[in-house]
Amino acid sequence: MNIIKNKKIWFSLSLIVIIVGMLLGMIRGYNLGIDFTGGTLIEIQMKDYVESTEIREITDEIDKNATINHIGETKDIIQIRTTENLNNEARMELFKLFKEKYSLEENQPLRSEQFGPAIGKEIQNKAMLSVIIATIGMLIYITFRFQLSYGLSAILALVHDVLFVLSVYAIFRIPLNSPFVAAMLTVVGYSINDTIVVFDRIRENMKHAKKNAYEEVAELSIRQTVSRSINTSLTTLLAIVALYVFGVESIREFTLPLLTGIMIGTYSSIFIASPIWVLIKSKKGNI
Template sequence: MNIIKNKKIWFSLSLIVIITGMVLGMIRGYNLGIDFTGGTLIEIQMNEYVEADEIREITDEIDKSATINHIGETKDIIQIRTTKNLNNEERINLFNIFKEKYNLEDSQPLRSEQFGPAMGKEIQNKALLSVLVATVGMLIYITFRFQLSYGISAILALTHDVLFVLAIYAIFRIPLNSPFVAAMLTVVGYSINDTIVIFDRIRENMKNAKRNAYEEVAETSIKQTISRSINTSLTTLLAIVALYVFGVESIREFTFPLLSGIMIGTYSSIFIASPIWVLIKGKKGNI
């Protein structure tokens, strides 16, 4: 299989997913979590550890996008986060359902408060600023270490990764929250590492290549490094899958975007970044 010659196929596949996600995101909106929209947080002292799925049978009646976490040494405290702003009466009614089902005392709701949308707006702004600073820093570093064409190709591939993951979240209506932002920044750093490995091999192979043999050099370099990229990603994914399967819900909120991001980042390092570099070099020459 010639990866560079089939670049239109890879570009088309990515564009279909990204455009579908963007259209659905504009039509239906993204499923923003409490960190971005504001909402209600309630903590209840249970008499024992209760499975999240059992708790969700109650909370789904109020908010299907609510998140459930277990805290405390014995995990007998449940933390409920809803994207809906529940007033005092609604919070009392919710606790009364738990009280009746699990034979709780009146003193067992430990915490109950609301988060306004202003806090969510601040998180969004800081998240965008973090991504922007990281992107500019990487562009400067890669341009200094390699050439501008490598830097542009890497940043476009990273943009592809973020948009692709956002598209998945829009298509499947997965809640977006602050762990997603942390996971995306991790994925950006991981993905750029894979891309630089391939670019470094391209730079080495270009020293002995014919003039303007960009496509041939890129194809050779990918084939020389593809096993390393895939094996590295697989070992990382094994650890993340274990966290996702055996972790609590708050851990899953962080590991799911990591899982999807690392797979997409590996894909983009091989099938997107190098073909973009070939296109840029073919049009602009020595940049």
């Protein structure tokens, strides 16, 4: 299979996912989690440790996006955070369900309050600014080390990765929380690393290639580095999958965007970045 000659297929697949995701995001909105929306916090003292799945049988009736944590030395205190702003009457009604099911003796939950969003506009703007500064820095670095065409291709591939992951979250209505922001910043750095490996091989092969043989050089370079890229990603994914399967809920919120981002980053470094470089070089020449 010739990756470069079939670039229209890869571009089309990515565009379809991104367009569908962005449209769904605009029409029905993103599923913003507690960190963005604020909500209600309730802490209940249980008699023993209770699995999160069992607790969700009750909380799902009120908020399917509620987060559940176990705190205390014996993990017998459950902390429930809902995106719904429950008034005192609603919070007591929720506590009553737990009291009846688990025969609790307390008349009041340990803690019951409403809270504002942890990620306000200022933090969102700073996160966006950080991504922009990092992107500009990478563009300057790659242009200095390689050429402007490499830098532009790498940045466009990064934009593709971010939009693709956002689209997946919009399509499947996965909650967006603060771990997502941290994970995406990690993915941006990881993705550019894979792309630079391919570009480094392209630069070396260009020294011995015929003039304007961009497609041939890119195809050869991809084939020379693809096993390395896939093996590196697989070893990383194995560790992240283990964290996702065996980790607590807060860990899963961080590892899910990492899983998605690393898979998309590996895909884009092979099927998106290099074909974009070929298009730029074919049209603009020595940039």
